[in-house]
Amino acid sequence: MSSQNPILDDYMRAVELQVLSVVPKEDAQEFLAETRIHLQQAIRSRVECGADRHQATTEVLKRYGPAKLNADDFSASWFQYKQVTRLTKLIGRANLIAVKQFVIAEVICLGLLEVGMKSLSNTNAQLGFAICLTIVASAVAGWLVGQKVPVRAVRSIYNALVPLTLVSFLIGASLMPNPTGVFFALSQLALVLPLGCLSAHLSSSSIRRRRTIQMIKAAEAASNP
Amino acid sequence: MSKRQPKLPTELIKGNTKTLVLAILREGPSHGYAITHEIESRTLGAVQFRQGTLYPLLHEMEREGWVLGEWAVFGDERPKKVYTITPAGIEEFERCIDTWNRLSQAIQSVTGVLPHEQTS
Secondary structure (H helix, E strand, O other), X not given: OOOXXXXXXXXXXXXXXXXXXXXXXXXXXXXXXXXXXHHHHHHHHHHHOOOOHHHHHHHHHHHHOOHHHHHHHHHHHHHHHXXXXXXXXXXXXXXXXXXXXXXXXXXHHHHHHHHHHHHXXXXXXXXXXXXXXXXXXXXXXXXXXXXXXXXXXXXXXXXXXXXXXXXXXXXXXHOOXXXXXXXXXXXXXXXXXXXHHHHHHHHHHHHHHHHHHHHHHXXXXXXXX | OOOOOOOOOHHHHHOOHHHHHHHHHHOOOEEHHHHHHHHHHHOOOOOOOOHHHHHXXXXXXXXXXXXXXXXXXXXXXXXXXXXXXXXHHHHHHHHXXXXXXXXXXXXXXXXXXXXXXXXX
């Protein structure tokens, strides 16, 4: 749908690409149509008050907010309501996915650490093994969250890991003077959180970029049969 | 003509956008642009939220069953999606108002200042 307003068309194209990299077209159509109508109305009312069309469009788009932010607001809301249960309503679907992935990763990690510590006698080797395992587990868990939560995956990991780290600290503190629990909580804070977030960001960005490229190619193929 | 009010901080408005939207819809069906316009004009510009947040919110409210959205045509204009509040939406609005009243009373009981009073 073109409005003979190139600035508005560019903005809407940016919103559309961002939204459709997450949400199926049939679910996004109403949102895109409403957004366009809203913006056209806002521009028209400013023009009727005497503003220049270009200036009116720029002002309206500024008030409306960045295309990516608006697209992500809608995509995040769509994702949350795609599968609603009591639990997802309570803590958020994306947060729940992140909690599940990281709890599974940590349980596997602890199991492997247990085996590794028994088979390695050297303390340095044990420490190296523990750090490597934590890095790999965080990266894999973060990547999986990014694949399942294509919008604001980093935020969901942060929301999931902060309470998990606090629980680890509390358990660790109660186990003192044995420092293992506190070390585990510190590793969550210093390694798991940043690596998980980075990996999720890369993963969700790559999946969205791939979908966007596919869409652009499909649109090009349709316009040049 | 009433004087325009200074804009309120976004973080204060964020949690209350739903209440404002439900309040407007309680008075009759409306579409997105009219809802934002109405909120801004009634608050004399004090409430200005990022307009892009409205549609995700309206769609969320539709999924929750608080509002019903239907496309309608007005004269020669393009079709617009008109939202109507449902009985569940009215209940939600009353819950929001109750929460707001309790918060307002709690703040008053600590500060001793009524909303229309000034501290200095």
